[in-house]
């Protein structure tokens with residue numbers, strides 16, 4: 175097997191019908207056929223690439239080929255966003271009367287699917303504490319069809335024991351689907367641990383340049399064909415240019431991830447010593463309660479860390495205002511560092527009680543970009559020093 179850097183540069187080559195070194199952009203909504211039989215075949219080819227762009231496009235197929243090889247799965251497909259990947263898969267895999275298990279600490283959109291969208295469709299859901307390996311087993315019912323996991327989780331960086339969940343699910347004929355956005359296939363391959371389906375907000379690390387919204391799902395062809403069938407109906411098609419940009423971004427994923435990992439680790443280590451910081455949530459720290467488990471199932475710990483300030487809501491918000499390189503922005507995984515204060519970002523979306531249940535008020539999520547490590551650490555320490563001094567003199 176070639177290495178990851180070779181995969182991201184070459185795994186899509188056979189899908190290029192031309193001799194152009196950089197793949198062409200198939201900016202077309204549809205394709206023509208020479209005869210009726212070929213045309214009819216194109217209409218039913220799962221994840222095909224030259225019938226009608228909602229059914230698939232060569233630029234989609236190129237991204238899918240690279241993702242499948244990186245994740246070590248039989249196949250992959252592309253959607254218009256990470257949320258489109260999740261909702262399309264869930265609509266394909268569960269029906270009214272079924273039960274789905276998810277995590278309490280999870281991406282906000284995933285949480286809303288579990289708490290609002292699925293119950294409205296008559297699908298019951300249970301959200302568990304993912305750090306308790308027995309919680310998933312306790313939540314199983316005879317109607318459980320799907321377990322949604324996310325590790326590390328957003329924004330608390332909690333770890334799920336993917337092997338344990340996969341084994342439990344297999345023993346009960348339940349499907350598992352892992353959000354691998356934070357880890358990337360470079361740091362973690364859930365399919366190797368027995369997880370059935372792996373999905374990403376490709377908007378984040380896979381694309382890596384904060385200029386595309388996209389999603390991907392990787393897994394066995396049979397499951398992806400079922401999801402693709404529903405994708406034809408939900409119509410969350412990624413535009414050809416965005417698919418092309420995503421492929422271009424993925425070419426350098428194996429070069430970017432080690433830098434994100436190094437920056438995340440350095441920031442976590444430096445900030446956990448700071449007097450303004452109560453706690454740093456980062457799976458690469460020996461102080462992380464699940465560090466051993468993380469080290470066991472990951473090759474690297476990623477660029478995202480949670481920083482809890484001693485001065486609560488105000489100090490966290492002030493810290494963001496002091497950062498020079500990390501912009502206040504609701505994304506992550508790009509070359510530029512971005513930071514958010516979840517308790518203030520969620521003010522318009524959740525009630526105060528819901529916010530208090532989900533995150534500590536003084537938590538900042540910092541997503542380290544690929545800038546020089548020394549610059550990011552100096553910037554974060556200067557900002558922490560400034561808010562610490564301001565609190566001391568107040």
Ligand SMILES: *Cc1c(COP(=O)(O)O)cnc(C)c1O
Pocket residue numbers: 255256257258281283324328353355356374375376377378387388389
């Ligand atoms: C951003 C994100 C999503 C949602 O993806 P979109 O591309 O914004 O739809 C899902 N999961 C995680 C962990 C994310 O960070």
